[in-house]
Amino acid sequence: MNTATECLLRMVEEHHELEDYQGGVPRWCTGCGDNAILAAVQRLCRDENLHPEKTVFVSGIGCSSRFPHYMRTYGFHGIHGRALPLAEGVKMSRPDLQVFVNTGDGDCCSIGAAHWIHALRYNMNMTLMLHDNQVYGLTKMQASPTSPKGTKTNTSPRGAYLDALNPLTVTLGVQNVSFVAQVVDWIPEVLYDVLSAAYHHEGFSFIRIIQRCPEWLPRLFEPVLHDTNRVLLLHHARGLKVSESLARTYRKQLEHDPSDIHRAREVASGTDPIPVGILYRNPEVPCYEETRHAGPLRTGAQVQKALETELDKYTVWPQAAEQAS
Amino acid sequence: MNDTTMIPLAERPVVTLKEHIVEIISDSGEGAQRCGQSLGSIAARMGNGIWTVEIIPAEIRPPARSVAGASGNRIRIGASRITNGGDETDLVVAFNEQVLLGRVRDRELKPGCTILLENMWRSHKDPAIAASYAETHDKLVAAGYKIYEVPMERECLAVVNDARRGKNMFALGMLCSIYSLDLGLAREQIALTFGKKERSVIDANVRLLDAGHAWAEANLDFKYRIPATRSTVPQIVVNGNTALALGVLASGMDICAMYPITPATSASHYLSDVFEKVGGIVHQAEDEIAACAFAIGASYAGKCAVTITSGPGYSLKQEGIGLAVMGEIPLVVINVQRGGPSTGQPTKAEQGDLLTAIFGSHGDAPKVVMAASTIEDCFYSVITARKIAETFNMVVVVLTDAGLATSQQPFPRPQFSESWLAPPIDQSPVTADTKPYDWDPGTGLARRIAPGQPNGMHTITGLAHDRLSHVAYDPDANQEGLRMRSLKLAALQKTLKAPPVFGGASGDLLVIGWGSTQGAIEESVETLRAEGLKVSSMHLRFLQPMPPGIKEAMKRFKQVMTFESNWGDRPEDEIIDETNRRYTALATLLRARYLVDVDCWSEVRGQPIKPGTICRVIREKLNRRTLKAANS
Numbered sequence: 001m002n003t004a005t006e007c008l009l010r011m012v013e014e015h016h017e018l019e020d021y022q023g024g025v026p027r028w029c030t031g032c033g034d035n036a037i038l039a040a041v042q043r044l045c046r047d048e049n050l051h052p053e054k055t056v057f058v059s060g061i062g063c064s065s066r067f068p069h070y071m072r073t074y075g076f077h078g079i080h081g082r083a084l085p086l087a088e089g090v091k092m093s094r095p096d097l098q099v100f101v102n103t104g105d106g107d108c109c110s111i112g113a114a115h116w117i118h119a120l121r122y123n124m125n126m127t128l129m130l131h132d133n134q135v136y137g138l139t140k141m142q143a144s145p146t147s148p149k150g151t152k153t154n155t156s157p158r159g160a161y162l163d164a165l166n167p168l169t170v171t172l173g174v175q176n177v178s179f180v181a182q183v184v185d186w187i188p189e190v191l192y193d194v195l196s197a198a199y200h201h202e203g204f205s206f207i208r209i210i211q212r213c214p215e216w217l218p219r220l221f222e223p224v225l226h227d228t229n230r231v232l233l234l235h236h237a238r239g240l241k242v243s244e245s246l247a248r249t250y251r252k253q254l255e256h257d258p259s260d261i262h263r264a265r266e267v268a269s270g271t272d273p274i275p276v277g278i279l280y281r282n283p284e285v286p287c288y289e290e291t292r293h294a295g296p297l298r299t300g301a302q303v304q305k306a307l308e309t310e311l312d313k314y315t316v317w318p319q320a321a322e323q324a325s
Numbered sequence: 326m327n328d329t330t331m332i333p334l335a336e337r338p339v340v341t342l343k344e345h346i347v348e349i350i351s352d353s354g355e356g357a358q359r360c361g362q363s364l365g366s367i368a369a370r371m372g373n374g375i376w377t378v379e380i381i382p383a384e385i386r387p388p389a390r391s392v393a394g395a396s397g398n399r400i401r402i403g404a405s406r407i408t409n410g411g412d413e414t415d416l417v418v419a420f421n422e423q424v425l426l427g428r429v430r431d432r433e434l435k436p437g438c439t440i441l442l443e444n445m446w447r448s449h450k451d452p453a454i455a456a457s458y459a460e461t462h463d464k465l466v467a468a469g470y471k472i473y474e475v476p477m478e479r480e481c482l483a484v485v486n487d488a489r490r491g492k493n494m495f496a497l498g499m500l501c502s503i504y505s506l507d508l509g510l511a512r513e514q515i516a517l518t519f520g521k522k523e524r525s526v527i528d529a530n531v532r533l534l535d536a537g538h539a540w541a542e543a544n545l546d547f548k549y550r551i552p553a554t555r556s557t558v559p560q561i562v563v564n565g566n567t568a569l570a571l572g573v574l575a576s577g578m579d580i581c582a583m584y585p586i587t588p589a590t591s592a593s594h595y596l597s598d599v600f601e602k603v604g605g606i607v608h609q610a611e612d613e614i615a616a617c618a619f620a621i622g623a624s625y626a627g628k629c630a631v632t633i634t635s636g637p638g639y640s641l642k643q644e645g646i647g648l649a650v651m652g653e654i655p656l657v658v659i660n661v662q663r664g665g666p667s668t669g670q671p672t673k674a675e676q677g678d679l680l681t682a683i684f685g686s687h688g689d690a691p692k693v694v695m696a697a698s699t700i701e702d703c704f705y706s707v708i709t710a711r712k713i714a715e716t717f718n719m720v721v722v723v724l725t726d727a728g729l730a731t732s733q734q735p736f737p738r739p740q741f742s743e744s745w746l747a748p749p750i751d752q753s754p755v756t757a758d759t760k761p762y763d764w765d766p767g768t769g770l771a772r773r774i775a776p777g778q779p780n781g782m783h784t785i786t787g788l789a790h791d792r793l794s795h796v797a798y799d800p801d802a803n804q805e806g807l808r809m810r811s812l813k814l815a816a817l818q819k820t821l822k823a824p825p826v827f828g829g830a831s832g833d834l835l836v837i838g839w840g841s842t843q844g845a846i847e848e849s850v851e852t853l854r855a856e857g858l859k860v861s862s863m864h865l866r867f868l869q870p871m872p873p874g875i876k877e878a879m880k881r882f883k884q885v886m887t888f889e890s891n892w893g894d895r896p897e898d899e900i901i902d903e904t905n906r907r908y909t910a911l912a913t914l915l916r917a918r919y920l921v922d923v924d925c926w927s928e929v930r931g932q933p934i935k936p937g938t939i940c941r942v943i944r945e946k947l948n949r950r951t952l953k954a955a956n957s
Contacts, residue, residue, distance in 0.1 A: 023784070024795070053779045056626070068784040069796065074776040075784030076625060078618070079648050085615035089622020089630065090776070092606060093580060097626060097776055115618075118611035298579065298604035304741045306603040307575050311738055314561040316369045 020052060021045045023072040033185030033211025034063060034131060038070055040192045041100070041129075044199060045073070055098045058087040060112060063138050064104035064131030081112030084119040084128070088288075091124045095289050098199075099126035105146040106136050109167055113145075119204060120174040122288040127198045127205040130167060133213035134220065141216040151217070167208050168268035168279060172261065178203035178285040180264065181278045185211040186225060187250075190233070190276055193240050197278060203285050210274065224274065228252075234267065234277025250276075339505060339548045344374075344403035346411050346435075347504075349496055350428060351420035352389045353382055353396035356493030359518065360418075361398020362733070363497055367506050367514050368400065369562045369735045372553035374407035375400060376844070377564075378933070379731035380428075381672040390454070395424035399433075402504065404552045408699070408844025410732065412937035414438055416503070418496045420477070421446060422461040429465070433932075437469040439547075441499065443492070444474035473545065475499070480540055484532050491533045498537020505550040508538055559738040565703040565729030566592035569659060572707030573631055574600060575739065577746030578657070580630040582608045582619040587671040588727040589635040589661035613638035617645035617658070624654050625785060626776050628747050629714045631657040631707070635727075636665045636678055639685070646720055647686035650810065652785045653762070653771070655714035655721075657707065662726040662840075664931055673931030674728035676840050676890040679910035682722045683869045689807055691814045692720040694869035698843035701736035702866070703729060708745045715747060717813045718773050724868075726890075728841045728933045755781040760792040764805075769812030814870045821867055823874025828854055828861030831881035833947060836862040837923070838888050839911050842934055846888055849939035858947055868914070876919045884950070886924035887912045888939055893927045 021042045028034045045055065055073040059065035061080035068075025074097075078086045087101045108116050108130050119128070135153060136142040142155040146167065150159035171180050179201045181194045191209065198205030212221050224230045228249055234256040235242045242253065252273055256263060264280040347364070351357035358379060365377040380397040387394030401411040413435035419425045420443045428434050446458035466472055481488035481495050494515065501511045512531050519527045563571065569592045573581055581600065583593045597607040610616035613634055620630040634642065639660045649656040664670025665677045682694045693713055697703040703725055710721040755774055761783040763771045774781035783794040791802040826835070828850045838846045843864045853860045863878055865871065879885045893909035894901045908916060912925035926942050928934050 052782050053777055056776050057784075058622070069786070071784075072782055074782050076622070076652075077784055077786040077788065079644050079787050082614060082618040082645065085610060085618035086622035086625075088608075088615075089580070089582065089619040089624070090626040091622075092608065092619070093623035093627035093630070094776065114611050115615055118615070292606050292608075293604075298577075300577070300743055300746050302603045303574065303577055303746060306599060307571065307739075307741055310571060310574070310599055311561055314563045314567075315559050315738055316366065316562050316735060317372075317555060317559050 014049065014051075016046055016049055016052070018042055018046050021072050023070045023075075026070045027066065028063060029215045031212065031214035032063070033133060033209065033213070034067070036185040036188055036191065037129060037131060037209055037211070038067065040188060040195055042071070043192060044195050047196070048199060050098055054096065055100070056087075056090055057100045057102060058090060059083050059102040060104070060107035061138070062104040062107045062136070063133070064102050064129075065107060067102035081107055081110075082115065083107065084112060084115040087126055088119065088122060088124055091126055092289050092292065095125075095293065099124075101126060101128040103128065103130055105130065105132045105134060105144045105167075109145045109165055117170075117174055120171060120206070121176045123176045123178050123204045123285050124289050125202055125204070125287050127195070128207065130206070130208045131211055132167065132208050133211045133217070134164070135213050135216045137213055137216055148220075151220075153216075166269065166271065169265060171206050172265045172268050172280060176285050177206070177280065178282045179205040179278075180268070180280040181206070182208045182210065182274070183276055184231065184274060185209060186221075187231070187246070187276065189243065189246055190240065194278060197240070197281075201281060202283055203287055230273045232270065232273040232275045234275055234279065236278075239278040239281070337546060337548045339550050342404075342549050342551050344401065344407070344411070345416060345504070345549060345551060346399065346401045346414045347416045347418075347500065348380065348397055348399040348414045348428070348433075349418045349493070349500075350380060350395045350397035350424045351493070352391075352394055352424065353387060355396075355420050355489060357397035357420065357496075360493035360497045361400055363511070363514050363518055364500050365398070365400045365733055366562055367501065367511050368402045368504070368551075368553075369560070370510050370514070371506055372555035373551055374403040374405050375562075375733065375735065376407040376410050377401075377733040378410045378728070381731070390421045390423040392423050392427040392430070395427045397424075402551050405554070407734065408848060409936060410728075410845075410933050412935045417441065418500065419443065420492060422458050422465075425465070426461065431932075434470075437471065440465065440470050440472045441475050441496075442472055443477045445476065445478040447474070475540075480536055481533060484536050485529055491529065494530045494533035495537035495540075498534040498539070499541040499545075501534070502538045502541035503545065503547070503549060505548060508535070556735075556737075560735040561738045562733050562735045563700065564731050564733045565697070565700050565725055566661065566731070567595050568700050568703035569633070569661075569707055569725065570595040570599070571739075572704040574603075574605070575704070575741070575745050576708045576711040577628070578631050578711055579604065579628050580606050580608065580620065580623040581633060582610050582616040582623070582630065583633045584610050584613045584616045584638060586613070586635045586638045588663055588730045589633050589638070589659070591730070592633050592659070592661070613641035614645060617642035621645055621649050621652075621654055621656055624649070624656050625652070627750060629655040629657060629711050631659060631711075633659040633661070635661045635663050635671075636669065637667070639678060639681065643686045646692065647688065647690045648787045649720045650686065650690040650692055651787050653718040653773070653810065654785070655718050655773075657710045657714050657721050657723065659707070659723045659725070661730050662724060664929070670931050672727060674726045674841065674890060674933055675929055675931065676724075676726060676842075676910070677892070677929075678724060679839070679868060679891065680913070682724055683914070689811065691811050692722060692869065693717070693814070693817060693867075694722045694724065695867055696724040696840040696865070697729060698840055698864055698866065699736070700729060700732065700734045704739060706866075711747060713817065717770065717817055719813055724840060726841050750775050752778070755779065761794040762790070762792045762806075762809075764792065764809040767812075768816035769809035770816065818870035818872065821870070821872035823878070824863050824865055824872055826861050826863050826878050829859060830861070832859030832861055833883050833950075834858075834860045834943060835879055835882035835885045836860065836888060836939075836943070837865065837875075837885060837911065837915065838862065839865045839868055842888055842890065845934055845936045845939055848936040849943065852936065852940050853943055858943070860943055860947075865911070868911070871914070871918060875915070876921070879919060879921050879923075884924065884946075885915070885921055886926060886946070887915070888934060888942075889925065889927045890929055890934060891927060892929050893925045
């Protein structure tokens with residue numbers, strides 16, 4: 001039993017400040033949406049009092065994927081497109097760790113698209129932030145799968161040739177999907193609330209964060225930023241609750257029940273106005289790591305027993321085996 | 326030959342043999358593989374040395390009675406320990422004449438060998454089939470093969486309703502008679518093989534076995550006996566992939582991530598069956614890249630994990646392997662090599678991935694490369710690999726091949742040791758000033774800090790980094806990282822023992838090999854030394870780093886050459902000369918490292934290199950040298 005003083009001391013010790021989560025100085029451009037995401041995540045960590053040593057941010061390659069370097073937690077800045085399988089391995093090996101994934105529209109929806117689809121099926125308990133700026137930034141302005149048709153880039157000087165991929169409808173089409181939300185970097189309140197809901201969701205939380213790239217596509221979101229009617233706020237008693245101040249700014253709202261996947265798919269297909277909020281949530285989908293972690297932790301004795309049982313099957317001189325044992 | 330003209334049993338002399346190679350071939354699905362495996366197990370239980378090789382058609386379900394469709398098993402049975410599949414086959418049981426043709430074409434049958442051939446086709450209702458049978462039969466007889474036509478179908482129908490499903494056990498019965506094997510042991514083996522099936526299935530198969538045995542006893546005019554000596558220690562009989570899987574279990578690893586690929590998958594099948602009973606996990610990932618990344622993630626956060634694959638999958642994993650090298654995350658990668666490049670020959674053996682294993686992944690990515698040379702070695706290599714991976718925080722690649730994967734050979738039952746298991750993750754306190762890459766300047770080694778450790782927080786990155794795991798913008802930091810990761814290989818090399826020389830310590834020719842060719846090379850050395858040739862051999866388990874003592878051993882021989890199953894240019898080809906000849910993989914490595922004029926010989930026929938072939942090549946090479954010396 002701890003004394004009251006000891007408990008108090010421990011509480012003080014285990015309380016973390018924002019600074020406790022701040023790693024290296026971010027090297028993103030001024031005005032980049034990544035900064036807003038970083039601020040919201042650090043706030044979440046503080047508010048949830050996450051243990052920095054028990055928290056891992058896993059990323060791929062791209063502007064977004066520098067994220068772990070700017071956190072003072074464990075981090076794994078991996079290779080292009082493979083953040084998800086890396087994170088899945090971490091979670092399978094160590095279900096006690098809080099796992100977050102930071103990825104971009106190229107990393108997740110292009111080179112890592114196969115892993116994205118399958119991560120939804122696995123439904124491992126982690127939060128994915130898709131930093132979707134709709135352009136390749138780190139490699140200096142090439143079209144990404146989410147670039148709107150006609151976007152002029154270095155690889156599409158006459159405008160992007162194809163219609164943009166909609167990450168929300170793709171995600172909502174996959175079996176075992178359990179949490180899907182969309183936010184925009186310029187409404188920090190909703191960004192934070194959605195992150196918090198995602199963190200509390202037991203399963204794979206997919207958040208598409210529409211973010212600005214002031215360097216390569218500075219004017220892409222200008223019309224949306226200046227017209228609050230081009231954002232559709234999703235709210236529901238079982239979803240997000242919208243504050244009064246926010247409701248005054250964003251008058252276009254929709255009451256959407258996040259347990260309704262068919263309606264979620266309809267809402268997801270709308271791109272103007274941009275739906276913002278929680279589209280789908282189903283806490284009942286089993287998590288792969290729980291399905292797979294059947295028994296207690298293995299001991300040497302268990303391994304030996306299993307091995308001997310198998311070797312018994314293949315031993316060709318049972319009489320010799322008997323003599324030996 | 327007709328079954329009514331046979332010499333009665335009493336007059337059959339029993340010929341004692343030192344060894345024999347027997348194969349059973351059929352269309353796929355007729356059970357020849359099971360028959361062969363059972364024969365191997367029975368002979369092993371008798372105390373014979375055995376080596377079994379699967380004969381696998383490349384197609385899933387080739388058309389019936391097709392030349393390329395031969396499916397079955399080849400068993401070399403010996404009076405003493407057998408280390409390889411040997412040369413051509415001495416006796417064949419064939420369920421139709423077409424599958425025989427493929428074996429003749431592939432030069433797998435000894436000229437004039439004995440063939441027991443199902444004769445139901447002779448009177449087949451389709452005249453084309455009957456004609457083809459008669460024609461092939463006559464052709465083979467004319468070519469000198471000794472054919473016994475056996476009414477297998479007819480005899481089986483006397484016992485069961487569906488002969489197609491029972492012929493294999495009838496054949497097993499015949500073979501037990503031919504090789505004077507203990508019928509009691511054979512019945513036991515059937516009970517083991519069909520252990521999961523109902524009693525009636527076992528009984529029917531035992532009746533077929535007895536029928537085959539009785540038929541052979543009454544109708545064949547020859548009988549063999551291969552003396553057997555039972556080992557005093559318990560032996561196990563498994564194939565290479567099962568041995569790998571048992572090695573994963575025994576090494577104490579918890580997670581295996583894989584994607585299905587021939588010929589590696591059966592290791593994961595077996596692991597899936599046994600591993601999870603004790604808390605292990607086989608994760609079938611969405612692709613090879615994900616399997617590699619999953620294993621890296623698991624290793625990073627906890628105990629070392631393993632990913633099992635074959636050539637094409639190994640290529641796909643390269644970027645992930647580079648990440649593990651850069652991040653210094655322990656990882657075991659098993660590559661069950663098959664024919665390449667590209668899709669190549671999925672079911673056939675080749676040793677084509679050695680250079681890829683050592684030099685694969687862009688940039689300088691030092692990793693450990695080991696090769697298993699026997700079935701037993703498949704088991705122990707995984708345990709050693711795990712240990713090295715965790716001690717040195719390195720990627721360890723274990724190479725086997727399709728030959729080892731499906732071959733069976735008895736070896737002493739492993740005696741479990743606690744030291745095989747991975748130790749718990751180092752959880753001793755991390756101080757605030759501990760660096761995530763606190764490289765020892767002498768060895769490059771550093772403690773690995775796993776998530777969960779207070780004060781140890783850092784971000785692993787595939788970018789060049791300094792001791793703090795911060796992205797290295799400074800050129801010295803990049804160079805230091807490369808130097809430290811390379812030093813670890815040298816540190817491991819210092820712990821390795823010189824590989825022993827098989828044969829004499831000096832002489833005219835030293836043969837160097839790696840991987841599955843060990844048995845065939847050493848058998849050839851024995852044969853040639855008995856003929857008076859001064860030939861020895863050396864077999865490498867570690868290819869990267871190479872153990873000490875190789876150069877010293879090479880110096881004691883007039884010539885050095887490798888035998889490998891990866892392509893090397895043949896000097897007899899018109900445009901090949903010393904300025905353009907591409908040497909085989911190991912020869913290339915040896916020449917580069919030791920500045921010794923290492924010759925090479927290779928064969929890439931999808932089959933293990935035969936000891937007879939090695940002997941022929943060496944005799945020619947040494948004769949040529951003698952002639953040259955005599956002429957000059």
